[in-house]
Amino acid sequence: MKAVSRTPMRVLKTPRVHQTTEKHRRETSEKAKDPVNVFCRVRPLQSDGDLTSLRVKSSTTIALNPHDQLLQHHKQNGAQREIQYIFKHVFQSDATQQDVFASVAQPLVENLVRGRNSLLFTYGVTGSGKTYTMTGNLRHRGIMPRCLDVLFRTISDFQAKKFVFKPDKLNGFEILSEEDALLERQHEMNQRFAGSGRFAYRNKDSDPEIASQASVEPMPLLGLDEDNMYSVFVTYVEIYNNSVYDLLEDSGIQKTLQSKIIREDADHHMFVHGVTEVEVKTVEDALEVFQMGQKKKRMGHTVLNAESSRSHSVFNIRLVQAPTDNQGENVVQDRQKITVSQLSLVDLAGSERSSRTKNTGVRLREAGNINNSLMTLRTCLEYLRENQQAAINGFAHKKIPYRDSKITHMFKNYFDGEGQVSMIVCINPRMEDYDENMQVMKFAEMTQEVQIARATPIKTDLGLTPGRRKANKLFKIAVKNLNELGMSEAKDLKVDVGLVYSLGPDFPFCQVDSPEAEVKIQELMHYLEQRIEKRKRLRANLDIKCDNFRQMLMNLDRDNLQLSTELASLKAVYKQERERSFALEKKVRIHESSIDVLNNTLTKRDRQIEELTFKLNEKENLLTQTEHEKEKQKKKFSSKMAVESDKNKRELEIKLRQQREKLHERMRIKDEKLRLVSNIIRSEDLPSMPRSQSSEDLLNEKDRGPFTARTESSVPATRTDIYATPRHGVAAANNRHRRSRSAGDKWLEHRAANPVPLGTIMQPFLKNRKSVTKLTDMKTLTEHGANKYCLVSQEADTDGDVETKLYKGNVIPTCGGGAQVVFNDIECLKQKSPVHSPTRKRPSNGTMSALGVASALPSTVTSITVQDVASRCNLGIEGHSNKKTKI
Numbered sequence: 091m092k093a094v095s096r097t098p099m100r101v102l103k104t105p106r107v108h109q110t111t112e113k114h115r116r117e118t119s120e121k122a123k124d125p126v127n128v129f130c131r132v133r134p135l136q137s138d139g140d141l142t143s144l145r146v147k148s149s150t151t152i153a154l155n156p157h158d159q160l161l162q163h164h165k166q167n168g169a170q171r172e173i174q175y176i177f178k179h180v181f182q183s184d185a186t187q188q189d190v191f192a193s194v195a196q197p198l199v200e201n202l203v204r205g206r207n208s209l210l211f212t213y214g215v216t217g218s219g220k221t222y223t224m225t226g227n228l229r230h231r232g233i234m235p236r237c238l239d240v241l242f243r244t245i246s247d248f249q250a251k252k253f254v255f256k257p258d259k260l261n262g263f264e265i266l267s268e269e270d271a272l273l274e275r276q277h278e279m280n281q282r283f284a285g286s287g288r289f290a291y292r293n294k295d296s297d298p299e300i301a302s303q304a305s306v307e308p309m310p311l312l313g314l315d316e317d318n319m320y321s322v323f324v325t326y327v328e329i330y331n332n333s334v335y336d337l338l339e340d341s342g343i344q345k346t347l348q349s350k351i352i353r354e355d356a357d358h359h360m361f362v363h364g365v366t367e368v369e370v371k372t373v374e375d376a377l378e379v380f381q382m383g384q385k386k387k388r389m390g391h392t393v394l395n396a397e398s399s400r401s402h403s404v405f406n407i408r409l410v411q412a413p414t415d416n417q418g419e420n421v422v423q424d425r426q427k428i429t430v431s432q433l434s435l436v437d438l439a440g441s442e443r444s445s446r447t448k449n450t451g452v453r454l455r456e457a458g459n460i461n462n463s464l465m466t467l468r469t470c471l472e473y474l475r476e477n478q479q480a481a482i483n484g485f486a487h488k489k490i491p492y493r494d495s496k497i498t499h500m501f502k503n504y505f506d507g508e509g510q511v512s513m514i515v516c517i518n519p520r521m522e523d524y525d526e527n528m529q530v531m532k533f534a535e536m537t538q539e540v541q542i543a544r545a546t547p548i549k550t551d552l553g554l555t556p557g558r559r560k561a562n563k564l565f566k567i568a569v570k571n572l573n574e575l576g577m578s579e580a581k582d583l584k585v586d587v588g589l590v591y592s593l594g595p596d597f598p599f600c601q602v603d604s605p606e607a608e609v610k611i612q613e614l615m616h617y618l619e620q621r622i623e624k625r626k627r628l629r630a631n632l633d634i635k636c637d638n639f640r641q642m643l644m645n646l647d648r649d650n651l652q653l654s655t656e657l658a659s660l661k662a663v664y665k666q667e668r669e670r671s672f673a674l675e676k677k678v679r680i681h682e683s684s685i686d687v688l689n690n691t692l693t694k695r696d697r698q699i700e701e702l703t704f705k706l707n708e709k710e711n712l713l714t715q716t717e718h719e720k721e722k723q724k725k726k727f728s729s730k731m732a733v734e735s736d737k738n739k740r741e742l743e744i745k746l747r748q749q750r751e752k753l754h755e756r757m758r759i760k761d762e763k764l765r766l767v768s769n770i771i772r773s774e775d776l777p778s779m780p781r782s783q784s785s786e787d788l789l790n791e792k793d794r795g796p797f798t799a800r801t802e803s804s805v806p807a808t809r810t811d812i813y814a815t816p817r818h819g820v821a822a823a824n825n826r827h828r829r830s831r832s833a834g835d836k837w838l839e840h841r842a843a844n845p846v847p848l849g850t851i852m853q854p855f856l857k858n859r860k861s862v863t864k865l866t867d868m869k870t871l872t873e874h875g876a877n878k879y880c881l882v883s884q885e886a887d888t889d890g891d892v893e894t895k896l897y898k899g900n901v902i903p904t905c906g907g908g909a910q911v912v913f914n915d916i917e918c919l920k921q922k923s924p925v926h927s928p929t930r931k932r933p934s935n936g937t938m939s940a941l942g943v944a945s946a947l948p949s950t951v952t953s954i955t956v957q958d959v960a961s962r963c964n965l966g967i968e969g970h971s972n973k974k975t976k977i
């Protein structure tokens with residue numbers, strides 16, 4: 091920044107920028123001072139409807155404009171329309187966190203690495219983005235995590251082991267021996283395992299917030315002294331109501347933090363007495379410590395009912411560095427050689443006035459304290475600037491009231507001493523903040539004019555060879571590699587990196603015109619003798635080195651010669667191998683081309699297989715579909731068939747029932763007829779019934795069927811008479827089958843197996859007869875060629891009289907090849923029982939009783955019923971032999 095040209099100033103009507111004088115600039119550079127770097131960051135508007143009071147005119151200039159209504163008010167107060175301010179850089183609302191870090195904080199981290207102190211603070215009204223800029227959030231990491239990140243990346247390979255540097259509680263550090271540091275490390279580890287101590291809670295990778303904040307990859311910084319060892323320490327304090335609190339303090343069960351005092355160390359640096367300094371080895375460690383501080387801060391605020399924006403937060407990063415020894419492996423055990431540099435990151439409280447926030451009570455006190463501390467900061471900077479200007483003009487100095495506020499007291503040595511100070515002015519461009527922003531700008535304007543002495547880098551030169559650490563490291567790697575290759579001579583190799591080609595300190599100051607000239611000359615002589623001595627030593631050393639070098643060169647030359655010969659032979663071998671390799675390559679190419687061809691074929695085949703598989707799949711699908719269809723049809727038909735068969739079954743059942751009913755009906759009619767017939771038969775005195783319509787005729791008529799001709803006219807009336815003579819010449823149903831009487835009738839007698847012998851005077855006349863006991867079908871009739879049929883039935887009545895009835899009929903062949911019997915005569919023969927009274931009794935029912943004649947009649951006769959007789963009488967066999975018998 092061109093310090094003077096960027097001094098902001100009010101512009102009257104037309105914007106105008108003041109330029110500081112050339113004299114001021116020259117004097118500043120002469121004293122190697124730098125102005126405070128003031129940057130401006132404009133945050134985005136919260137909503138699109140918000141009015142803005144600010145306009146960014148260029149990368150360094152902004153203009154503040156009051157709104158029209160406000161303008162009226164300001165005009166009345168004598169304010170101007172537009173005021174321009176110039177900064178080192180203006181970050182517009184779309185500037186990224188990385189932009190801000192790269193421009194503002196990266197140079198400060200570089201300072202830190204080079205051993206210089208820096209201070210960076212954010213200033214602005216509440217909600218203007220101070221914390222956002224300094225700390226940021228998970229997605230938009232602020233300056234602090236980025237500083238840590240870049241710092242650790244830079245020193246990662248050059249860090250001292252933990253506890254090599256130990257804070258001495260007076261803002262300085264001491265160096266522990268390797269053994270002591272190891273003990274400390276073990277102690278810490280024990281504490282961690284035991285779950286006590288400050289970092290007992292620590293668990294790496296446990297906090298995603300920390301992990302994400304430490305995940306960017308900035309480029310490491312330049313300017314690192316690679317022969318030094320580094321350690322990073324952090325402190326985190328809060329200034330609230332003008333009291334300093336240590337946010338990393340291990341307060342145990344106590345909830346409230348104890349306020350700390352600020353003290354000055356031996357080098358006139360201010361520090362918080364008894365503050366907890368935590369050594370951190372990684373960025374994650376550091377962020378975890380910060381988070382712990384944040385937690386404490388929130389807890390403290392809850393206890394005190396405070397607001398975070400009402401306190402100043404100071405996060406200090408301290409880098410401790412010290413040179414390494416001759417071998418570049420350990421830190422030189424000399425605390426005088428330690429360099430401590432510090433980067434203080436300060437997030438100031440909101441700068442608004444108490445009148446605006448309309449605070450009362452505690453809040454008013456807070457606001458008052460904030461105002462006081464910021465006012466003191468302002469006053470201090472103002473006085474500082476005035477003093478600096480007065481010093482140029484030779485005027486008296488004003489006493490700067492650093493002690494009036496903790497924040498100024500803490501950073502006194504930055505302003506009084508040396509270092510680099512930067513400030514980011516955070517602006518919320520909304521119209522409501524116009525007045526506050528004006529105040530902020532005024533402060534920024536004044537701050538930019540304050541000059542801070544540039545820190546002189548501390549050179550910790552021990553006279554040791556620069557780069558010794560790296561050389562040593564490389565040498566070790568080389569030895570290790572040789573050992574791995576099995577070269578035994580590697581063990582004896584030694585590296586000499588400690589050679590010093592320096593004649594020592596500068597000549598002492600000699601002024602020989604003073605009274606102490608003698609002493610001075612003596613000192614000078616002593617110095618020169620030492621120098622000559624040293625030179626001799628160096629010469630001798632140089633000679634030895636030169637001899638060694640020469641010897642080495644000769645060895646190298648010899649080796650070179652040997653190597654050249656080897657190389658020539660190897661070249662020849664190489665040539666041969668190359669030719670062979672060419673031949674092999676050629677073969678490979680041929681094989682490759684054939685592989686290509688095969689691959690092509692394979693691809694074609696694969697494609698064909700794919701196509702066929704596709705077709706097969708299609709076919710299979712079709713088949714499955716057809717089968718499915720078939721199955722469906724089958725199911726359909728089977729269900730249809732089931733329905734049909736059900737229907738048929740039902741119909742058949744109905745028909746069967748009808749048939750059965752019909753049959754029953756016919757049976758009933760037949761029974762009825764038979765009953766009548768049997769009644770007629772049993773009637774004792776058979777009156778000569780007119781033959782016109784006897785029951786037998788009725789029966790015959792019914793049973794004859796369509797193929798049977800009525801015999802009524804041709805057959806003479808049958809008379810049932812116990813004395814009836816046998817009749818001959820029964821009319822045939824079919825004239826064609828009539829037999830002549832002269833031929834003689836052939837009788838088929840159908841009787842029981844053991845008939846009761848007929849003891850009657852009258853014997854039945856059956857000439858040319860054949861007896862059968864069973865008549866199953868027409869075969870029996872036709873077999874014997876009978877044309878007459880006689881059914882013999884024997885019954886015993888209740889008096890024991892045996893009655894033998896002979897039912898006679900003609901056998902008439904039928905058209906279907908069967909035969910039928912037409913009964914036309916009944917003969918009744920009776921035997922009187924000698925044991926019973928001659929009184930005749932009619933049988934009570936149609937069944938012949940076996941009582942009384944049991945001994946005389948065989949059992950078969952007794953079982954013959956009228957029904958049986960009727961059914962036998964009614965036997966008409968017709969049709970073919972395999973046809974059912976018709977009844």
Ligand SMILES: Nc1ncnc2c1ncn2[C@@H]1O[C@H](COP(=O)(O)OP(=O)(O)OP(=O)(O)O)[C@@H](O)[C@H]1O
Binds near residue numbers: 132216220221398440
């Ligand atoms: N440049 C920016 N870009 C995006 N968001 C921002 C920016 N600056 C601030 N904000 C947002 O504005 C809000 C207020 O910001 P922040 O807390 O940093 O203000 P502050 O000045 O620190 O306030 P306080 O004085 O109360 O601490 C936050 O939600 C933050 O994310």
